[in-house]
Amino acid sequence: MTADTTTAAAPRAGATADVILRVSGLTAGYGAAPVLSDIDLTVRAGTIAAVLGANGAGKTTLLRTLSGLVRPSAGEIVFGGQPLRDVPVEQLVRRGMAHVPEGRGVVAELTVDENLRLGGLWRRDRADAAQALAEVYELFPPLAQRRRHAGHQLSGGERQMLALGRALVARPRLLLLDEPSLGLAPRVIAQIMGLLRELRDRTGLTVLLVEQNVRSALSVADEAVVMSLGRVVTATSADRLRDDEELRHAYLGF
Amino acid sequence: MDRFVFLTFDGLSKGAVLAAFALALVLIWRAARIVNFAQGAMAVAAAYAAYSVTSATGSYWLGFGAALVGGLLIGLVVERAVMRFVDHTSPLAEVIVALGLVLVLQAVLGMVYGNEFLPAGTPFSRTALTAGGVPLLSRYDLFVFGAVLLVVVGLALLFTRTPVGLRMRASAFAPEVSRLLGVNVGGMLTLGWALASAVGALAAMLVIPTELGLHPHAMDLVFVSAFTAAVVGGLDSPPGAVVGGLAVGLILSYVSGYLGSDVTPMAVLVLLLAVLLVRPGGLFSSTVARQV
Numbered sequence: 001m002t003a004d005t006t007t008a009a010a011p012r013a014g015a016t017a018d019v020i021l022r023v024s025g026l027t028a029g030y031g032a033a034p035v036l037s038d039i040d041l042t043v044r045a046g047t048i049a050a051v052l053g054a055n056g057a058g059k060t061t062l063l064r065t066l067s068g069l070v071r072p073s074a075g076e077i078v079f080g081g082q083p084l085r086d087v088p089v090e091q092l093v094r095r096g097m098a099h100v101p102e103g104r105g106v107v108a109e110l111t112v113d114e115n116l117r118l119g120g121l122w123r124r125d126r127a128d129a130a131q132a133l134a135e136v137y138e139l140f141p142p143l144a145q146r147r148r149h150a151g152h153q154l155s156g157g158e159r160q161m162l163a164l165g166r167a168l169v170a171r172p173r174l175l176l177l178d179e180p181s182l183g184l185a186p187r188v189i190a191q192i193m194g195l196l197r198e199l200r201d202r203t204g205l206t207v208l209l210v211e212q213n214v215r216s217a218l219s220v221a222d223e224a225v226v227m228s229l230g231r232v233v234t235a236t237s238a239d240r241l242r243d244d245e246e247l248r249h250a251y252l253g254f
Numbered sequence: 255m256d257r258f259v260f261l262t263f264d265g266l267s268k269g270a271v272l273a274a275f276a277l278a279l280v281l282i283w284r285a286a287r288i289v290n291f292a293q294g295a296m297a298v299a300a301a302y303a304a305y306s307v308t309s310a311t312g313s314y315w316l317g318f319g320a321a322l323v324g325g326l327l328i329g330l331v332v333e334r335a336v337m338r339f340v341d342h343t344s345p346l347a348e349v350i351v352a353l354g355l356v357l358v359l360q361a362v363l364g365m366v367y368g369n370e371f372l373p374a375g376t377p378f379s380r381t382a383l384t385a386g387g388v389p390l391l392s393r394y395d396l397f398v399f400g401a402v403l404l405v406v407v408g409l410a411l412l413f414t415r416t417p418v419g420l421r422m423r424a425s426a427f428a429p430e431v432s433r434l435l436g437v438n439v440g441g442m443l444t445l446g447w448a449l450a451s452a453v454g455a456l457a458a459m460l461v462i463p464t465e466l467g468l469h470p471h472a473m474d475l476v477f478v479s480a481f482t483a484a485v486v487g488g489l490d491s492p493p494g495a496v497v498g499g500l501a502v503g504l505i506l507s508y509v510s511g512y513l514g515s516d517v518t519p520m521a522v523l524v525l526l527l528a529v530l531l532v533r534p535g536g537l538f539s540s541t542v543a544r545q546v
Contacts, residue, residue: 069434089433089434090438093434101430105428107431107432108427110420110424114423117417121436122435170435
Protein backbone atom coordinates (compact mmCIF):
# COMPACT_ATOMS: atom_id res chain seq x y z
CA MET A 1 0.00 0.00 0.00
CA THR A 2 2.91 2.32 0.76
CA ALA A 3 4.07 2.16 -2.83
CA ASP A 4 0.65 3.31 -4.04
CA THR A 5 0.59 6.29 -1.73
CA THR A 6 4.01 7.42 -2.84
CA THR A 7 3.02 7.28 -6.49
CA ALA A 8 -0.17 9.19 -5.85
CA ALA A 9 1.71 11.87 -3.96
CA ALA A 10 4.48 12.21 -6.54
CA PRO A 11 4.84 15.69 -8.00
CA ARG A 12 3.03 16.19 -11.25
CA ALA A 13 5.98 17.21 -13.37
CA GLY A 14 7.77 13.94 -12.72
CA ALA A 15 4.71 11.85 -13.48
CA THR A 16 3.46 13.40 -16.71
CA ALA A 17 5.67 11.30 -18.89
CA ASP A 18 4.31 8.05 -17.42
CA VAL A 19 1.42 6.38 -19.11
CA ILE A 20 -0.93 5.12 -16.39
CA LEU A 21 -3.55 3.58 -18.66
CA ARG A 22 -3.12 2.11 -22.11
CA VAL A 23 -6.04 0.57 -23.96
CA SER A 24 -5.56 -1.13 -27.29
CA GLY A 25 -7.99 -2.78 -29.66
CA LEU A 26 -10.68 -2.95 -26.99
CA THR A 27 -13.93 -4.48 -28.17
CA ALA A 28 -16.80 -5.16 -25.81
CA GLY A 29 -20.59 -5.30 -25.62
CA TYR A 30 -23.55 -6.87 -23.89
CA GLY A 31 -24.87 -9.12 -26.64
CA ALA A 32 -23.86 -10.07 -30.15
CA ALA A 33 -23.35 -6.49 -31.39
CA PRO A 34 -20.32 -4.80 -29.85
CA VAL A 35 -20.86 -1.46 -28.11
CA LEU A 36 -17.14 -0.70 -28.24
CA SER A 37 -15.14 -1.49 -31.36
CA ASP A 38 -11.39 -1.47 -31.46
CA ILE A 39 -10.80 1.34 -28.95
CA ASP A 40 -7.26 2.70 -28.56
CA LEU A 41 -6.61 5.08 -25.71
CA THR A 42 -3.66 6.37 -23.71
CA VAL A 43 -3.91 8.34 -20.48
CA ARG A 44 -0.85 9.93 -18.90
CA ALA A 45 -0.50 9.99 -15.13
CA GLY A 46 -1.49 13.24 -13.45
CA THR A 47 -3.79 14.44 -16.23
CA ILE A 48 -7.52 14.79 -16.70
CA ALA A 49 -8.75 13.13 -19.85
CA ALA A 50 -12.29 13.89 -20.99
CA VAL A 51 -14.25 11.29 -22.93
CA LEU A 52 -16.90 13.13 -24.94
CA GLY A 53 -19.63 12.07 -27.30
CA ALA A 54 -23.35 11.78 -27.82
CA ASN A 55 -25.71 9.45 -26.00
CA GLY A 56 -25.03 5.87 -27.00
CA ALA A 57 -21.46 6.54 -28.11
CA GLY A 58 -20.25 3.88 -25.66
CA LYS A 59 -18.71 6.17 -23.04
CA THR A 60 -20.28 4.46 -20.05
CA THR A 61 -19.54 1.02 -21.47
CA LEU A 62 -15.91 2.09 -21.87
CA LEU A 63 -15.67 2.87 -18.15
CA ARG A 64 -17.53 -0.30 -17.21
CA THR A 65 -15.14 -2.34 -19.31
CA LEU A 66 -12.10 -0.64 -17.79
CA SER A 67 -13.28 -1.49 -14.28
CA GLY A 68 -14.15 -5.06 -15.22
CA LEU A 69 -17.95 -4.88 -14.91
CA VAL A 70 -18.13 -5.68 -18.62
CA ARG A 71 -15.71 -8.29 -19.94
CA PRO A 72 -14.09 -7.35 -23.26
CA SER A 73 -14.28 -9.77 -26.18
CA ALA A 74 -10.97 -8.52 -27.56
CA GLY A 75 -8.20 -6.09 -26.82
CA GLU A 76 -6.00 -5.22 -23.90
CA ILE A 77 -6.10 -2.89 -20.90
CA VAL A 78 -2.80 -2.08 -19.21
CA PHE A 79 -3.07 -0.16 -15.94
CA GLY A 80 0.06 0.98 -14.12
CA GLY A 81 2.15 -1.30 -16.32
CA GLN A 82 0.09 -4.42 -15.59
CA PRO A 83 -2.52 -6.08 -17.81
CA LEU A 84 -6.00 -6.04 -16.26
CA ARG A 85 -7.44 -9.04 -18.06
CA ASP A 86 -8.97 -11.51 -15.58
CA VAL A 87 -8.44 -9.21 -12.61
CA PRO A 88 -11.71 -9.40 -10.59
CA VAL A 89 -13.68 -6.16 -10.18
CA GLU A 90 -13.21 -6.37 -6.40
CA GLN A 91 -9.41 -6.21 -6.76
CA LEU A 92 -9.19 -3.03 -8.82
CA VAL A 93 -9.65 -0.67 -5.90
CA ARG A 94 -6.61 -2.29 -4.26
CA ARG A 95 -4.62 -1.57 -7.40
CA GLY A 96 -5.53 2.10 -7.32
CA MET A 97 -8.47 2.36 -9.72
CA ALA A 98 -11.75 3.87 -8.50
CA HIS A 99 -14.95 3.98 -10.56
CA VAL A 100 -17.79 6.36 -9.71
CA PRO A 101 -20.64 4.95 -11.77
CA GLU A 102 -23.32 6.81 -13.66
CA GLY A 103 -26.13 7.90 -11.34
CA ARG A 104 -23.47 8.13 -8.63
CA GLY A 105 -24.17 4.86 -6.84
CA VAL A 106 -24.66 6.33 -3.39
CA VAL A 107 -26.20 3.58 -1.26
CA ALA A 108 -29.45 5.33 -0.36
CA GLU A 109 -30.16 3.17 2.70
CA LEU A 110 -26.79 3.80 4.34
CA THR A 111 -25.71 6.97 6.10
CA VAL A 112 -23.13 9.38 4.71
CA ASP A 113 -20.58 8.03 7.18
CA GLU A 114 -21.33 4.40 6.28
CA ASN A 115 -21.07 5.17 2.57
CA LEU A 116 -17.69 6.77 3.08
CA ARG A 117 -16.38 4.04 5.37
CA LEU A 118 -17.42 1.50 2.75
CA GLY A 119 -14.86 3.10 0.43
CA GLY A 120 -12.02 2.24 2.82
CA LEU A 121 -13.06 -1.19 4.09
CA TRP A 122 -10.64 -2.98 1.77
CA ARG A 123 -7.70 -1.52 3.68
CA ARG A 124 -6.11 -3.78 6.26
CA ASP A 125 -4.62 -0.84 8.12
CA ARG A 126 -7.48 0.62 10.19
CA ALA A 127 -5.57 3.76 11.15
CA ASP A 128 -4.82 4.46 7.51
CA ALA A 129 -8.50 4.02 6.59
CA ALA A 130 -9.52 6.42 9.37
CA GLN A 131 -6.94 8.94 8.15
CA ALA A 132 -8.23 8.73 4.57
CA LEU A 133 -11.79 9.20 5.86
CA ALA A 134 -10.79 12.30 7.82
CA GLU A 135 -9.13 13.75 4.73
CA VAL A 136 -12.31 13.34 2.70
CA TYR A 137 -14.41 15.01 5.41
CA GLU A 138 -11.96 17.89 5.32
CA LEU A 139 -12.31 18.10 1.55
CA PHE A 140 -16.14 18.10 1.71
CA PRO A 141 -17.32 20.06 4.77
CA PRO A 142 -21.03 19.65 3.83
CA LEU A 143 -20.63 15.87 4.17
CA ALA A 144 -19.07 16.26 7.61
CA GLN A 145 -22.18 18.15 8.72
CA ARG A 146 -24.44 15.36 7.47
CA ARG A 147 -22.58 12.30 8.69
CA ARG A 148 -25.66 10.63 10.17
CA HIS A 149 -28.04 11.46 7.31
CA ALA A 150 -29.13 8.61 5.05
CA GLY A 151 -28.03 8.74 1.41
CA HIS A 152 -31.58 9.32 0.20
CA GLN A 153 -31.85 12.51 2.27
CA LEU A 154 -29.09 14.28 0.37
CA SER A 155 -29.42 16.76 -2.48
CA GLY A 156 -28.07 15.89 -5.92
CA GLY A 157 -24.90 17.89 -5.38
CA GLU A 158 -24.28 16.32 -1.99
CA ARG A 159 -24.73 12.88 -3.49
CA GLN A 160 -22.15 13.62 -6.13
CA MET A 161 -19.78 14.83 -3.41
CA LEU A 162 -20.47 11.67 -1.44
CA ALA A 163 -19.82 9.40 -4.41
CA LEU A 164 -16.66 11.29 -5.25
CA GLY A 165 -15.53 11.37 -1.62
CA ARG A 166 -16.17 7.65 -1.25
CA ALA A 167 -13.94 6.96 -4.25
CA LEU A 168 -11.25 9.25 -2.84
CA VAL A 169 -11.23 7.38 0.48
CA ALA A 170 -9.39 4.68 -1.48
CA ARG A 171 -6.73 7.28 -2.49
CA PRO A 172 -6.85 6.07 -6.09
CA ARG A 173 -4.26 6.78 -8.75
CA LEU A 174 -6.90 6.68 -11.48
CA LEU A 175 -10.45 7.93 -11.03
CA LEU A 176 -13.09 6.86 -13.55
CA LEU A 177 -15.88 9.40 -13.32
CA ASP A 178 -19.15 8.86 -15.20
CA GLU A 179 -21.17 12.03 -15.87
CA PRO A 180 -20.64 13.84 -12.58
CA SER A 181 -22.54 16.88 -13.90
CA LEU A 182 -25.76 14.96 -14.55
CA GLY A 183 -28.75 16.82 -13.10
CA LEU A 184 -26.67 19.34 -11.16
CA ALA A 185 -26.85 23.14 -11.10
CA PRO A 186 -24.09 25.00 -13.01
CA ARG A 187 -22.61 26.34 -9.77
CA VAL A 188 -22.29 22.84 -8.33
CA ILE A 189 -20.80 21.53 -11.58
CA ALA A 190 -18.19 24.29 -11.50
CA GLN A 191 -17.38 23.35 -7.89
CA ILE A 192 -16.84 19.72 -8.80
CA MET A 193 -14.71 20.52 -11.84
CA GLY A 194 -12.64 22.89 -9.71
CA LEU A 195 -12.13 20.14 -7.18
CA LEU A 196 -10.90 17.72 -9.86
CA ARG A 197 -8.41 20.32 -11.05
CA GLU A 198 -7.22 20.87 -7.50
CA LEU A 199 -6.79 17.16 -6.83
CA ARG A 200 -4.82 16.73 -10.06
CA ASP A 201 -2.50 19.60 -9.21
CA ARG A 202 -2.08 18.79 -5.54
CA THR A 203 -1.97 14.98 -5.47
CA GLY A 204 -1.25 14.00 -9.05
CA LEU A 205 -4.59 12.22 -9.40
CA THR A 206 -5.40 10.97 -12.90
CA VAL A 207 -9.03 11.33 -14.00
CA LEU A 208 -10.85 9.74 -16.90
CA LEU A 209 -13.93 11.94 -17.09
CA VAL A 210 -16.94 10.87 -19.13
CA GLU A 211 -19.18 13.84 -19.84
CA GLN A 212 -22.07 15.02 -21.98
CA ASN A 213 -21.50 18.52 -20.69
CA VAL A 214 -18.68 19.34 -23.11
CA ARG A 215 -17.98 22.88 -21.93
CA SER A 216 -17.59 21.88 -18.30
CA ALA A 217 -15.41 18.91 -19.18
CA LEU A 218 -13.14 20.93 -21.47
CA SER A 219 -12.76 23.59 -18.80
CA VAL A 220 -10.65 21.20 -16.69
CA ALA A 221 -9.43 18.53 -19.11
CA ASP A 222 -5.89 18.25 -20.43
CA GLU A 223 -6.75 15.74 -23.12
CA ALA A 224 -9.99 15.05 -24.96
CA VAL A 225 -11.20 11.88 -26.59
CA VAL A 226 -14.31 12.05 -28.78
CA MET A 227 -16.31 8.87 -29.23
CA SER A 228 -19.05 8.10 -31.70
CA LEU A 229 -20.94 4.84 -32.18
CA GLY A 230 -18.47 2.85 -30.15
CA ARG A 231 -15.31 4.17 -31.78
CA VAL A 232 -12.76 6.80 -30.92
CA VAL A 233 -13.07 9.40 -33.68
CA THR A 234 -10.47 11.82 -32.42
CA ALA A 235 -8.01 12.17 -29.58
CA THR A 236 -6.38 15.54 -29.10
CA SER A 237 -5.47 18.10 -26.50
CA ALA A 238 -8.41 19.73 -24.72
CA ASP A 239 -7.08 23.20 -25.59
CA ARG A 240 -7.14 22.40 -29.27
CA LEU A 241 -10.69 21.08 -29.17
CA ARG A 242 -11.79 24.11 -27.17
CA ASP A 243 -10.21 26.65 -29.52
CA ASP A 244 -10.59 25.06 -32.92
CA GLU A 245 -14.11 25.83 -34.04
CA GLU A 246 -13.96 23.60 -37.10
CA LEU A 247 -12.87 20.62 -35.08
CA ARG A 248 -15.62 21.24 -32.54
CA HIS A 249 -18.21 21.53 -35.29
CA ALA A 250 -17.07 18.35 -36.92
CA TYR A 251 -17.07 16.18 -33.83
CA LEU A 252 -19.29 17.79 -31.25
CA GLY A 253 -21.75 19.77 -33.34
CA PHE A 254 -21.38 23.19 -31.80
CA MET B 255 -57.68 -13.67 34.46
CA ASP B 256 -55.13 -16.28 35.56
CA ARG B 257 -55.74 -18.11 32.35
CA PHE B 258 -55.18 -14.96 30.33
CA VAL B 259 -51.88 -14.26 32.10
CA PHE B 260 -50.74 -17.84 31.55
CA LEU B 261 -51.69 -17.74 27.87
CA THR B 262 -49.88 -14.43 27.46
CA PHE B 263 -46.62 -15.75 28.86
CA ASP B 264 -46.97 -18.96 26.90
CA GLY B 265 -47.63 -16.92 23.75
CA LEU B 266 -44.59 -14.73 24.28
CA SER B 267 -42.43 -17.81 24.76
CA LYS B 268 -43.75 -19.36 21.53
CA GLY B 269 -43.45 -15.97 19.90
CA ALA B 270 -39.78 -15.63 20.79
CA VAL B 271 -38.98 -18.76 18.82
CA LEU B 272 -41.13 -17.60 15.91
CA ALA B 273 -39.30 -14.27 16.05
CA ALA B 274 -35.95 -16.04 15.72
CA PHE B 275 -37.18 -18.14 12.83
CA ALA B 276 -38.78 -15.13 11.14
CA LEU B 277 -35.50 -13.25 11.61
CA ALA B 278 -33.71 -16.00 9.72
CA LEU B 279 -36.19 -15.61 6.84
CA VAL B 280 -35.69 -11.84 6.86
CA LEU B 281 -31.90 -12.23 6.80
CA ILE B 282 -32.03 -14.23 3.58
CA TRP B 283 -34.71 -12.01 2.09
CA ARG B 284 -32.56 -8.95 2.69
CA ALA B 285 -29.41 -10.57 1.37
CA ALA B 286 -30.79 -12.40 -1.65
CA ARG B 287 -34.45 -11.39 -2.19
CA ILE B 288 -35.47 -15.01 -1.78
CA VAL B 289 -38.11 -16.36 0.59
CA ASN B 290 -36.29 -19.45 1.75
CA PHE B 291 -39.03 -22.07 1.79
CA ALA B 292 -36.40 -24.68 2.60
CA GLN B 293 -35.49 -23.05 5.89
CA GLY B 294 -37.68 -25.38 7.96
CA ALA B 295 -36.15 -28.49 6.43
CA MET B 296 -32.63 -27.06 6.74
CA ALA B 297 -33.23 -26.29 10.42
CA VAL B 298 -34.59 -29.79 11.05
CA ALA B 299 -31.48 -31.26 9.42
CA ALA B 300 -29.35 -29.27 11.88
CA ALA B 301 -31.54 -30.50 14.75
CA TYR B 302 -30.95 -34.11 13.62
CA ALA B 303 -27.22 -33.41 13.70
CA ALA B 304 -27.71 -32.28 17.30
CA TYR B 305 -29.67 -35.46 18.04
CA SER B 306 -26.81 -37.62 16.74
CA VAL B 307 -24.20 -35.74 18.73
CA THR B 308 -26.29 -35.76 21.92
CA SER B 309 -27.02 -39.49 21.53
CA ALA B 310 -23.33 -40.25 21.04
CA THR B 311 -21.98 -38.02 23.83
CA GLY B 312 -24.89 -37.73 26.23
CA SER B 313 -24.40 -33.96 26.35
CA TYR B 314 -27.23 -31.61 25.42
CA TRP B 315 -24.83 -28.71 25.00
CA LEU B 316 -22.51 -30.50 22.58
CA GLY B 317 -25.60 -31.28 20.52
CA PHE B 318 -26.70 -27.66 20.79
CA GLY B 319 -23.32 -26.51 19.49
CA ALA B 320 -23.49 -29.10 16.71
CA ALA B 321 -26.87 -27.71 15.63
CA LEU B 322 -25.47 -24.18 15.35
CA VAL B 323 -22.33 -25.26 13.48
CA GLY B 324 -24.41 -27.65 11.37
CA GLY B 325 -26.81 -24.81 10.58
CA LEU B 326 -23.94 -22.60 9.42
CA LEU B 327 -22.55 -25.35 7.21
CA ILE B 328 -25.95 -26.27 5.74
CA GLY B 329 -26.57 -22.61 4.84
CA LEU B 330 -23.14 -22.34 3.30
CA VAL B 331 -23.54 -25.48 1.20
CA VAL B 332 -27.09 -24.62 0.09
CA GLU B 333 -25.96 -21.20 -1.14
CA ARG B 334 -22.68 -22.32 -2.74
CA ALA B 335 -23.93 -25.53 -4.30
CA VAL B 336 -27.57 -24.79 -5.12
CA MET B 337 -28.90 -21.25 -4.85
CA ARG B 338 -25.91 -19.64 -6.59
CA PHE B 339 -26.84 -21.47 -9.79
CA VAL B 340 -30.54 -20.65 -9.80
CA ASP B 341 -31.79 -18.20 -12.40
CA HIS B 342 -32.37 -15.03 -10.37
CA THR B 343 -34.40 -13.27 -13.02
CA SER B 344 -37.47 -15.33 -12.23
CA PRO B 345 -38.62 -15.48 -8.58
CA LEU B 346 -40.59 -18.63 -9.31
CA ALA B 347 -37.42 -20.56 -10.15
CA GLU B 348 -36.03 -19.86 -6.68
CA VAL B 349 -39.25 -20.92 -4.98
CA ILE B 350 -39.39 -24.18 -6.94
CA VAL B 351 -35.76 -24.98 -6.19
CA ALA B 352 -36.33 -24.26 -2.48
CA LEU B 353 -39.37 -26.54 -2.45
CA GLY B 354 -37.33 -29.21 -4.22
CA LEU B 355 -34.71 -28.86 -1.51
CA VAL B 356 -37.42 -29.43 1.13
CA LEU B 357 -38.46 -32.70 -0.52
CA VAL B 358 -34.87 -33.91 -0.84
CA LEU B 359 -33.89 -33.00 2.73
CA GLN B 360 -37.02 -34.50 4.27
CA ALA B 361 -36.66 -37.69 2.24
CA VAL B 362 -33.00 -38.09 3.18
CA LEU B 363 -33.67 -37.39 6.87
CA GLY B 364 -36.53 -39.91 6.80
CA MET B 365 -34.24 -42.53 5.26
CA VAL B 366 -31.42 -41.96 7.75
CA TYR B 367 -33.34 -41.40 10.97
CA GLY B 368 -36.76 -42.89 10.19
CA ASN B 369 -40.11 -41.16 9.94
CA GLU B 370 -41.07 -41.52 13.60
CA PHE B 371 -40.97 -38.83 16.22
CA LEU B 372 -37.73 -38.97 18.19
CA PRO B 373 -37.60 -37.63 21.73
CA ALA B 374 -35.90 -34.25 22.11
CA GLY B 375 -34.67 -33.27 25.54
CA THR B 376 -34.38 -29.88 27.17
CA PRO B 377 -31.51 -28.62 29.32
CA PHE B 378 -33.87 -27.04 31.83
CA SER B 379 -37.15 -28.01 33.45
CA ARG B 380 -40.32 -27.22 31.56
CA THR B 381 -42.38 -27.06 34.76
CA ALA B 382 -43.81 -23.60 35.09
CA LEU B 383 -42.66 -21.46 37.99
CA THR B 384 -45.59 -19.99 39.84
CA ALA B 385 -46.13 -16.50 41.18
CA GLY B 386 -48.95 -16.27 43.72
CA GLY B 387 -50.35 -19.60 42.59
CA VAL B 388 -50.44 -18.60 38.91
CA PRO B 389 -48.18 -20.68 36.64
CA LEU B 390 -46.13 -18.28 34.53
CA LEU B 391 -42.89 -19.36 32.92
CA SER B 392 -40.70 -22.42 33.12
CA ARG B 393 -36.93 -22.28 33.40
CA TYR B 394 -36.86 -23.53 29.83
CA ASP B 395 -38.99 -20.56 28.72
CA LEU B 396 -36.46 -18.24 30.33
CA PHE B 397 -33.69 -20.04 28.46
CA VAL B 398 -35.63 -19.55 25.20
CA PHE B 399 -36.08 -15.83 25.88
CA GLY B 400 -32.42 -15.43 26.77
CA ALA B 401 -31.18 -17.28 23.68
CA VAL B 402 -33.44 -15.34 21.31
CA LEU B 403 -32.55 -12.03 22.96
CA LEU B 404 -28.86 -12.86 22.57
CA VAL B 405 -29.34 -13.61 18.87
CA VAL B 406 -31.40 -10.47 18.22
CA VAL B 407 -28.93 -8.18 20.01
CA GLY B 408 -25.96 -9.99 18.47
CA LEU B 409 -27.30 -9.61 14.94
CA ALA B 410 -28.20 -5.96 15.52
CA LEU B 411 -24.64 -5.25 16.70
CA LEU B 412 -23.15 -7.26 13.85
CA PHE B 413 -25.08 -5.32 11.21
CA THR B 414 -24.78 -1.83 12.62
CA ARG B 415 -21.42 -1.83 14.43
CA THR B 416 -19.00 -4.02 12.51
CA PRO B 417 -17.25 -3.72 9.13
CA VAL B 418 -18.60 -7.14 8.12
CA GLY B 419 -22.13 -5.96 8.87
CA LEU B 420 -21.60 -2.85 6.77
CA ARG B 421 -20.28 -4.99 3.92
CA MET B 422 -23.29 -7.30 4.17
CA ARG B 423 -25.78 -4.43 4.12
CA ALA B 424 -24.02 -2.67 1.25
CA SER B 425 -23.86 -5.90 -0.76
CA ALA B 426 -27.59 -6.42 -0.31
CA PHE B 427 -28.58 -2.85 -1.20
CA ALA B 428 -26.11 -2.12 -4.01
CA PRO B 429 -24.17 -5.17 -5.19
CA GLU B 430 -22.47 -3.55 -8.17
CA VAL B 431 -21.31 -0.45 -6.31
CA SER B 432 -20.08 -2.67 -3.48
CA ARG B 433 -17.97 -4.71 -5.90
CA LEU B 434 -16.43 -1.52 -7.27
CA LEU B 435 -15.50 -0.59 -3.71
CA GLY B 436 -13.72 -3.89 -3.22
CA VAL B 437 -16.42 -5.79 -1.29
CA ASN B 438 -16.61 -9.52 -1.93
CA VAL B 439 -20.35 -9.55 -2.63
CA GLY B 440 -20.54 -13.29 -3.33
CA GLY B 441 -18.85 -14.03 -0.02
CA MET B 442 -21.26 -11.76 1.85
CA LEU B 443 -24.18 -13.61 0.28
CA THR B 444 -22.78 -16.95 1.44
CA LEU B 445 -22.22 -15.53 4.91
CA GLY B 446 -25.82 -14.26 4.97
CA TRP B 447 -27.14 -17.72 4.14
CA ALA B 448 -24.91 -19.38 6.70
CA LEU B 449 -25.93 -16.96 9.46
CA ALA B 450 -29.63 -17.23 8.64
CA SER B 451 -29.44 -20.99 8.57
CA ALA B 452 -27.71 -21.04 11.97
CA VAL B 453 -30.41 -18.79 13.44
CA GLY B 454 -33.03 -21.11 11.94
CA ALA B 455 -31.26 -24.09 13.50
CA LEU B 456 -31.31 -22.36 16.88
CA ALA B 457 -35.06 -21.77 16.56
CA ALA B 458 -35.58 -25.42 15.70
CA MET B 459 -33.55 -26.53 18.74
CA LEU B 460 -35.68 -24.29 20.95
CA VAL B 461 -39.10 -25.23 19.59
CA ILE B 462 -38.85 -28.93 18.80
CA PRO B 463 -38.77 -30.11 22.48
CA THR B 464 -41.94 -28.10 23.17
CA GLU B 465 -43.83 -29.79 20.33
CA LEU B 466 -44.20 -33.47 19.48
CA GLY B 467 -40.47 -34.13 19.05
CA LEU B 468 -37.97 -34.52 16.24
CA HIS B 469 -39.40 -35.49 12.87
CA PRO B 470 -38.49 -34.56 9.25
CA HIS B 471 -41.67 -32.46 9.16
CA ALA B 472 -41.24 -31.00 12.65
CA MET B 473 -40.76 -27.44 11.42
CA ASP B 474 -43.47 -27.35 8.73
CA LEU B 475 -46.12 -25.60 10.80
CA VAL B 476 -43.52 -23.46 12.57
CA PHE B 477 -42.37 -22.32 9.15
CA VAL B 478 -45.88 -21.18 8.22
CA SER B 479 -46.25 -19.26 11.49
CA ALA B 480 -42.79 -17.71 11.19
CA PHE B 481 -43.40 -16.78 7.55
CA THR B 482 -46.61 -15.08 8.68
CA ALA B 483 -44.64 -13.27 11.38
CA ALA B 484 -42.03 -12.15 8.85
CA VAL B 485 -44.72 -10.88 6.47
CA VAL B 486 -46.49 -9.08 9.31
CA GLY B 487 -43.15 -7.43 10.04
CA GLY B 488 -42.61 -6.45 6.44
CA LEU B 489 -40.10 -9.17 5.39
CA ASP B 490 -37.42 -6.49 5.09
CA SER B 491 -37.24 -5.39 8.70
CA PRO B 492 -35.42 -7.33 11.47
CA PRO B 493 -37.26 -5.43 14.26
CA GLY B 494 -40.47 -6.13 12.34
CA ALA B 495 -39.70 -9.86 12.37
CA VAL B 496 -39.22 -9.80 16.14
CA VAL B 497 -42.44 -7.89 16.82
CA GLY B 498 -44.29 -9.98 14.22
CA GLY B 499 -43.03 -13.18 15.85
CA LEU B 500 -44.20 -12.13 19.31
CA ALA B 501 -47.57 -10.98 17.93
CA VAL B 502 -48.18 -14.23 16.06
CA GLY B 503 -47.11 -16.22 19.13
CA LEU B 504 -49.62 -14.37 21.29
CA ILE B 505 -52.46 -14.75 18.82
CA LEU B 506 -51.80 -18.47 18.44
CA SER B 507 -51.68 -18.91 22.19
CA TYR B 508 -55.01 -17.12 22.71
CA VAL B 509 -56.65 -18.99 19.85
CA SER B 510 -55.53 -22.39 21.08
CA GLY B 511 -56.32 -21.47 24.70
CA TYR B 512 -59.81 -20.11 24.14
CA LEU B 513 -60.94 -21.82 20.94
CA GLY B 514 -59.01 -25.08 21.03
CA SER B 515 -55.74 -26.20 19.44
CA ASP B 516 -57.51 -27.71 16.41
CA VAL B 517 -58.18 -24.21 15.15
CA THR B 518 -54.57 -23.01 15.50
CA PRO B 519 -53.24 -23.97 12.06
CA MET B 520 -56.31 -22.33 10.52
CA ALA B 521 -55.77 -19.18 12.61
CA VAL B 522 -52.22 -18.78 11.24
CA LEU B 523 -53.45 -18.94 7.68
CA VAL B 524 -56.32 -16.52 8.37
CA LEU B 525 -53.86 -14.10 9.92
CA LEU B 526 -51.49 -14.38 6.94
CA LEU B 527 -54.38 -13.81 4.55
CA ALA B 528 -55.62 -10.81 6.53
CA VAL B 529 -52.19 -9.18 6.58
CA LEU B 530 -51.65 -9.77 2.87
CA LEU B 531 -55.06 -8.26 2.07
CA VAL B 532 -54.85 -5.23 4.35
CA ARG B 533 -51.18 -4.36 4.39
CA PRO B 534 -49.33 -6.48 1.79
CA GLY B 535 -46.09 -4.64 2.52
CA GLY B 536 -46.27 -5.64 6.18
CA LEU B 537 -46.87 -3.50 9.22
CA PHE B 538 -43.25 -2.37 9.36
CA SER B 539 -42.62 -1.89 5.66
CA SER B 540 -40.31 1.03 5.12
CA THR B 541 -41.64 3.79 2.91
CA VAL B 542 -38.19 4.96 1.85
CA ALA B 543 -38.26 5.51 -1.87
CA ARG B 544 -35.06 4.42 -3.51
CA GLN B 545 -33.77 7.13 -5.77
CA VAL B 546 -30.17 6.60 -6.67
